[in-house]
Amino acid sequence: MENNTRGGDAPxxxxxxxxxxxxxxxxxxxxxxxxxxxxxxxAKATTPLIFSVEExxxxxxxxCKLTKNPPYCDGSHx
Ligand code: FES
Numbered sequence: 416m417e418n419n420t421r422g423g424d425a426p427x428x429x430x431x432x433x434x435x436x437x438x439x440x441x442x443x444x445x446x447x448x449x450x451x452x453x454x455x456x457x458a459k460a461t462t463p464l465i466f467s468v469e470e471x472x473x474x475x476x477x478x479c480k481l482t483k484n485p486p487y488c489d490g491s492h493x
Contacts, residue, residue: 418460422448423478426488433471438463439486449476
């Protein structure tokens with residue numbers, strides 16, 4: 416979407432808890448990357464991706480928003 420932007424140039428390492436809903440920012444405007452802070456509303460950009468994991472894990476979440484495997488970094492920021 417044209418109102419989206421890069422939220423960063425590198426992924427953020429996150430400790431994800433099992434069975435908890437996370438809202439990954441898809442628009443790049445959040446100042447709380449990689450998570451949504453509601454900024455997409457004023458930016459008129461895309462809404463967050465809600466996701467959860469079945470087991471606790473460490474993950475690198477995308478901030479550039481170019482990943483083909485959201486919410487995970489796939490190296491597209493390079
Ligand atoms: S602030 Fe980017 S999806 Fe909500």
